[in-house]
Amino acid sequence: MKLNFIKNLASVPEHCYVIRLTRPPKDFHEKKKISSIQLDSDGVFTPSTADRESTPPHLSVWVDFLTTPVQAYRFLQGTNPNSDKKLVLRLSVSEIRNIVGIVEGKTYPNLLNVVWVFLEESVRNKLPGARGHSGITGGLFEQLLPNELTKEQKKNLRKYLRSELAKLASNDCFLLKEGQLLPEKSNKQT
Amino acid sequence: MATFSLAAPNDLLVRNPLILTLVAGEEGKQLSDKIQKIKTDEPIQRLILTYEEDNQQKHQKLLDYIQSLRLEIISGLETEFTLSVLKNAEQVWKKMREIFSSQGKCLEIPDACPGYNDNLMYTWLRGEHYLECEIFGSGEVEFFYRANNEVWGEDIKLGQEFSTAIIEKAALFAW
Numbered sequence: 001m002k003l004n005f006i007k008n009l010a011s012v013p014e015h016c017y018v019i020r021l022t023r024p025p026k027d028f029h030e031k032k033k034i035s036s037i038q039l040d041s042d043g044v045f046t047p048s049t050a051d052r053e054s055t056p057p058h059l060s061v062w063v064d065f066l067t068t069p070v071q072a073y074r075f076l077q078g079t080n081p082n083s084d085k086k087l088v089l090r091l092s093v094s095e096i097r098n099i100v101g102i103v104e105g106k107t108y109p110n111l112l113n114v115v116w117v118f119l120e121e122s123v124r125n126k127l128p129g130a131r132g133h134s135g136i137t138g139g140l141f142e143q144l145l146p147n148e149l150t151k152e153q154k155k156n157l158r159k160y161l162r163s164e165l166a167k168l169a170s171n172d173c174f175l176l177k178e179g180q181l182l183p184e185k186s187n188k189q190t
Numbered sequence: 191m192a193t194f195s196l197a198a199p200n201d202l203l204v205r206n207p208l209i210l211t212l213v214a215g216e217e218g219k220q221l222s223d224k225i226q227k228i229k230t231d232e233p234i235q236r237l238i239l240t241y242e243e244d245n246q247q248k249h250q251k252l253l254d255y256i257q258s259l260r261l262e263i264i265s266g267l268e269t270e271f272t273l274s275v276l277k278n279a280e281q282v283w284k285k286m287r288e289i290f291s292s293q294g295k296c297l298e299i300p301d302a303c304p305g306y307n308d309n310l311m312y313t314w315l316r317g318e319h320y321l322e323c324e325i326f327g328s329g330e331v332e333f334f335y336r337a338n339n340e341v342w343g344e345d346i347k348l349g350q351e352f353s354t355a356i357i358e359k360a361a362l363f364a365w
Binding site: 037038040041042043046048049080102103105152155156157159160163 | 268301302303305306307309311312313315320322332334336339341342343345
C-alpha cells in the first residue's frame with residue numbers, strides 16, 4: 001500500500017487514531033476502567049526530558065492503523081524487556097486538535113497537533129510498526145504556547161491540556177493480554 | 191460554591207419546640223417522637239465518627255502506599271522517583287493536614303501517584319473541583335486547580351508557607 005500522505009512532520013489525517021501505552025492502575029482489573037485523574041496523576045501526558053529535547057518537541061504516540069498495540073509494546077521492550085506499560089490508550093486525532101484552552105476568559109484553539117515523526121531510517125525500514133510513529137506537538141511544551149501569555153499562564157495552560165488529553169484517553173482504553181505479548185517465535189509455534 | 195456542611199440537620203433539632211407549635215395534634219406528636227429518636231440515637235454524631243474513622247484509615251493507607259514506594263527503591267527496583275521526593279511528599283501532606291486539623295477540620299485524603307520525572311502527585315476531586323499538588327525531588331511544589339472554565343496555579347518551595355489562595359482551594363476538599 002502506498003501512503004503518499006505520510007511525510008515527516010506533516011500532520012496526521014483527522015480521521016486517524018493514535019495510541020500511547022502506560023501502566024494500568026492497581027484497581028484496573030477490578031474496575032475495568034481508568035479515571036482521567038488516574039491518568040493525569042500518572043503523568044502519561046507529561047513530556048519527558050527526551051521529549052522536550054527532541055526536534056520538534058513531541059510526545060510519542062503511534063498511529064493505530066500502522067502500528068498495532070503489540071508492536072508499540074515491542075518498542076518499549078527495547079529499553080525495558082519487562083515493561084509494565086500494558087494499558088493501551090486510544091485517542092482521536094481530530095479530538096486532540098479540537099481541544100480549546102481558556103486563559104482568563106480568552107479562548108485559544110489549535111494548541112495541539114499530531115504529526116508524523118519518522119524514526120531513524122534503519123529502524124523505520126526494519127521493525128514492524130515503526131512507520132506509525134508520530135507525536136503530539138504544541139501546547140504540552142510551554143515554549144510553544146502563545147508568547148502573549150505569562151510564564152504562569154503557560155504552565156497552567158499546559159496542565160489544563162494535559163488533563164484534557166487524560167480525559168479523552170480515559171474514554172477509550174484496554175489492557176494488552178499476556179498471551180499477545182509472548183515472544184514472536186513462541187507465537188508462531190502456537 | 192458547593193460546600194459540605196452538617197449544620198442544617200443540627201439546626202432542625204434545635205428548632206424542635208418551634209416545629210411542635212407549628213404542627214398540632216397527633217401529627218405533631220409523631221414528629222416530636224421522631225425528632226426525639228434522632229436526638230437519642232445521635233445518627234449525625236455517629237456519621238461524623240464514621241467519617242473520621244474512615245478518614246483515619248485512608249490516611250494510614252496513604253502513608254503505607256508511600257512506604258511501599260520507598261521499599262521499591264530500597265529493594266533495588268528500577269524506579270522513576272527518588273527517596274527525596276517521597277520524603278518531600280510526606281512533609282507536604284503532613285503540613286496540609288495539620289493546617290486543617292488546627293481549624294478542627296479534616297482534609298480529604300488525596301489520591302497519590304508518582305510520575306516519571308522524580309515527582310509525586312496528590313489529587314483531589316469533588317464534583318467539578320479538581321486540585322492537584324505536584325511535588326518534586328528538587329523541593330518544588332506546584333499546585334494546580336481547575337473547575338469548568340477556571341484554571342489556577344501556584345508554585346512554592348518545600349518549607350515555604352502555603353498562601354491564602356492555596357488554603358482556600360484545599361478547603362474545598364475539607365469538612
